[in-house]
Amino acid sequence: MSAPTPPLIEAVGLTKHFPVRTGIFNRSASVVRAVDGIDIAIPPGETLGLVGESGCGKTTTGRMLVKLIDPTAGRILFEGKRIEGLDAATMRPVRRHMQIIFQDPYGSLNPRMSVQDTIAEPLEILKIGDARSRREQVRELLEVVGLAPYHAERFPHEFSGGQRQRIGIARALAVRPKLVVCDEPVSALDVSIQAQVINLLKDLQKDFGLTYLFISHDLGVVRHISDRVMVMYLGKVVEVARKRDLYADPQHPYTQALLSAIPLPDPKRRSRRKVIPGDIPSPANPPSGCRFHTRCPHVMHVCREVEPHLMQGAPHHWAACHLVHPPSTPRPAPASV
Amino acid sequence: MSGPPLLSVQGLTTTFRVEEGTFDAVQEVSFDLGEGEVLGIVGESGSGKSVTALSILRLIPDPPGQIAGGEIVFRGENLLKASPGRIRQIRGGEIAMIFQEPMTSLNPVFPIGDQIVETIRYHERISRRAARDRAIELLDRVGIASPAQRLNEYPHELSGGMRQRAMIAIALSCNPRLLLADEPTTALDVTIQAQILELLSDLREEFGMAIVLITHDLGVVAQYVDRVIVMYCGRVVEQAPVEELFDAPQHPYTQGLLSSIASLDGDSERLETIPGTVPSPFELPSGCRFRPRCGFSRDACSLADPPLIAAAPGHAAACIRLTGYALPRTDAA
Numbered sequence: 001m002s003a004p005t006p007p008l009i010e011a012v013g014l015t016k017h018f019p020v021r022t023g024i025f026n027r028s029a030s031v032v033r034a035v036d037g038i039d040i041a042i043p044p045g046e047t048l049g050l051v052g053e054s055g056c057g058k059t060t061t062g063r064m065l066v067k068l069i070d071p072t073a074g075r076i077l078f079e080g081k082r083i084e085g086l087d088a089a090t091m092r093p094v095r096r097h098m099q100i101i102f103q104d105p106y107g108s109l110n111p112r113m114s115v116q117d118t119i120a121e122p123l124e125i126l127k128i129g130d131a132r133s134r135r136e137q138v139r140e141l142l143e144v145v146g147l148a149p150y151h152a153e154r155f156p157h158e159f160s161g162g163q164r165q166r167i168g169i170a171r172a173l174a175v176r177p178k179l180v181v182c183d184e185p186v187s188a189l190d191v192s193i194q195a196q197v198i199n200l201l202k203d204l205q206k207d208f209g210l211t212y213l214f215i216s217h218d219l220g221v222v223r224h225i226s227d228r229v230m231v232m233y234l235g236k237v238v239e240v241a242r243k244r245d246l247y248a249d250p251q252h253p254y255t256q257a258l259l260s261a262i263p264l265p266d267p268k269r270r271s272r273r274k275v276i277p278g279d280i281p282s283p284a285n286p287p288s289g290c291r292f293h294t295r296c297p298h299v300m301h302v303c304r305e306v307e308p309h310l311m312q313g314a315p316h317h318w319a320a321c322h323l324v325h326p327p328s329t330p331r332p333a334p335a336s337v
Numbered sequence: 338m339s340g341p342p343l344l345s346v347q348g349l350t351t352t353f354r355v356e357e358g359t360f361d362a363v364q365e366v367s368f369d370l371g372e373g374e375v376l377g378i379v380g381e382s383g384s385g386k387s388v389t390a391l392s393i394l395r396l397i398p399d400p401p402g403q404i405a406g407g408e409i410v411f412r413g414e415n416l417l418k419a420s421p422g423r424i425r426q427i428r429g430g431e432i433a434m435i436f437q438e439p440m441t442s443l444n445p446v447f448p449i450g451d452q453i454v455e456t457i458r459y460h461e462r463i464s465r466r467a468a469r470d471r472a473i474e475l476l477d478r479v480g481i482a483s484p485a486q487r488l489n490e491y492p493h494e495l496s497g498g499m500r501q502r503a504m505i506a507i508a509l510s511c512n513p514r515l516l517l518a519d520e521p522t523t524a525l526d527v528t529i530q531a532q533i534l535e536l537l538s539d540l541r542e543e544f545g546m547a548i549v550l551i552t553h554d555l556g557v558v559a560q561y562v563d564r565v566i567v568m569y570c571g572r573v574v575e576q577a578p579v580e581e582l583f584d585a586p587q588h589p590y591t592q593g594l595l596s597s598i599a600s601l602d603g604d605s606e607r608l609e610t611i612p613g614t615v616p617s618p619f620e621l622p623s624g625c626r627f628r629p630r631c632g633f634s635r636d637a638c639s640l641a642d643p644p645l646i647a648a649a650p651g652h653a654a655a656c657i658r659l660t661g662y663a664l665p666r667t668d669a670a
Contacts (some may be wrong), residue, residue, distance in 0.1 A: 053526035121606045159616050161382075179365060190381035191553060195597040195608035202607070220598075224608060261531035263556030265598050270560055272517075275531045279496045295528075 005166065006080060007041035008211045009065055009179055011097075014038050014074035016060050020284060034060040036235035037074070040213075044178070047212040049226030049243070051219055051258070054234040055283050058215045062181040065213060066098045067091055069176075078179075092327045096126050100174035103184035105164030109156040115142070116152040119171045126175055141170040144207075146200060162193035169200065181213045186221060198224055219258055223247060228316075231255045234283050234291040237310055241317040250260065251319035254292045290322065297324050341413070341476030342369035343547050344393070344515060349407035350393045354400060359632035360618035360655045362388040362402070364571045370515070375541065377562035377579070379555065379594070383615055386551045390517045393549075394428050411515070414607040415478075430460045430607040433508035437520040443492040449476075449503045453510055460511045475506040480536060505536065512544065517540055519551045555598050561582060564649035564651075567591050570615065570626040573645065587654035589631045625656070639660045 017031040036176055042048045052058045067083060069094040076084040083094055102108035109118055120134045139149040145166040156164055165185060172180055186194040196248045202225060204210060216222050222229055225245060232239045239252040250256045257276040278295040281287055287294050293303040303321050309316045311325040344526040351363040363385040370376050378386045392404055393396050409416040436442045453472035472664060476484035479502040492500055501521060508516055522530040529640040538561055541548055546594060552563055558565055565582045567575040586592045596609035622628050624639035637657060646665055647652040656665060
C-alpha cells in the first residue's frame, strides 16, 4: 500500500514451514506450510485485521511478527530495521516496542503470580524503574484498563474472563509498546464482555498511539476495530482491502463465502445462505494451484494448475483470484501490500 | 401452538452443591415446546442454558447437581418421575442430544459406525446388518462422503465438522421427536458452522422433529429459531417469538445483548455495552438479578425478583418496568 508514512512493521515473503517429524529417528518427513510467503505492512496508528479459519496461518503470522517464532524465510522490518535475524539478546531492546495479547485469558496468566507481579514482570525484565515506581505504574495501568488498584494483590483465579483479559492488556501495555498483536483477544469472552474489551482496545489505541494487528476468525468483530482487513486461507493471503471496501465489495470467493456464512442477527432477513461445501484441506498437503479451488463455487481449469498472485484491482483493494484478475492480465509491478 | 405441547417444562429448579455452598443453576424455569418447533435458549456463560437441557434428559451429574423441583412433561409423561429404564429408552430414542465438542462426546476407541449401530440396536430389535445399512444411509444423509468406508473410521480420523455430522447421524438414528442441540456449532469454523446449521434446518423439515437450540449467538437465533428464551443467572428473563424479540425486546438485558452484538450491518464507532459482569451465584443481588447492571433500575427493583410479566401475546419479560415499577402480585406470571 502506498501509504504516505513508512510502515511501523513490514514483512516481505514471510514464510513458516513446520517440520512434521516421524519415526524413531525423528526424521523430518514433510512440512506443514503454515504461512507460505505473505507480505504485510502496517503504518503507525493503524489497525490491520487478520481474518481466517483454523489452520490459515493467522496466529503463526502474528507470532512471527513479534518474533515469538522465527520465520523459515522472508524479511521482517520494524521501523525500517531488519529484525528477522536478531538473537534473543539483540532483540530485547526491540521487544519492548512489540507486545502480544493472547486469546485464552485462563492459559496466558500464571496462576501463582499476583496481578502486581504479572503486570510488573515485563518492566523488571527490561529493567524499567525501581520496585516502588513499578508498583505505582501497575496501579495506574489497572485503572487504565478499567480495574481497581486494590486488584493488584489478587490472583488470576479471582477474576472473570473479561477481567483477566484486561490484566493481559495491562501487562502488554506496561512497557509502552508501539505495536500490539491481539491474537483473538475476545473470542473466549461472552458477547456483552466482548464489546467492553473492544471499546477498551479502541480507547487505548487513541491514548497510547498504538498500532494493532488484530487477529480473529470473526469478521463481525474485526469490522469494528480495523482500518484494513486481510483475509488468509491455508497460509496465503487471498484478499486485502480497506475495511469498507472489503465488506461492501468482497472480491475473492472465499471472502464472499466467509461473509455469507455469518448468520445475520435479523430474523426478517432470513435467507438460505450460500454455503461452501467441503472441509478446509490440511496445510501439510495444500491443493495445487489456487488453494481454495477444492471448495470454490467458481472454480475454473486454470485454478487447479496456476497459483494466483495477489493483485490490485480497485485502489488499495488486492485479491488473489483468477476470476478477479484473469491470468492474461498484465501483472502490475510488485508492491508491498 | 395447537394441541398439547410436545414438551412442557414447569418450574424447573436444578441446584448444585459445591465447596462454597449450594446454589440454583436453574431456578423456576418454565416453557412449552410444540411439535416441530425450534426453540432457542440464549444466554451467556453461567446463565443455566446447558443445565436446563441436561435436566430435561436427567443427565445432571448427582452429586454435585440435583433437580430440586418442577415438572418436565414430554408427550404427557413426567420425565422426572420416569424409571431409570424408561429414561434410558427416551435418551437417544425419542429425545436425542448433540453437544458442542463432538470429540468429547464420541467414544475415541470405537469406529463411528459401531457407535451408530450401538444406538440403533439399543432402541430397536433389528439385525446388526440392517442397523449397519441404516448407519450408512444416515451418514450419507448428513453429508458424509463415501459413508460405507467412513463407517470404519475412528473419531480422530474425522475433521471437527465431520465429527459433528457423525454425532447428528447418531442423534437421528432413532427418529427422535425432539433434538436438544447444545451449542452445536460453537467449536467449528465459520464456513463449517454454516454447513451444519443448514443441515440441521433441512433435517428438521424432513424429519419434523422439534429442536431446542442452545446458543450464545444471536445471529444463529435470528436465522434458525421460531421462539426464544433469554436466560440470565439461572432464570428466564424474557421469552418471545423471534421476530418480536428482535423488534421489541422488553428486558433491559435482552436490549443490551442485542445492541452489543457486533452487527455486520453497523459501522458504528463505539459498541454498546452492558456495564459490569455477571454476578457469582453466591453473590446475587437482592431483588432483580440484573439490577446492578441495569440503566433503568429503581428502588422497587431491589424488593423482589420479578416474575415473567406479559408484554404481548406469547411475549413476557421479567421486568417491573412493564407494570410501571409496581411489584406484580405473585400469582401474575
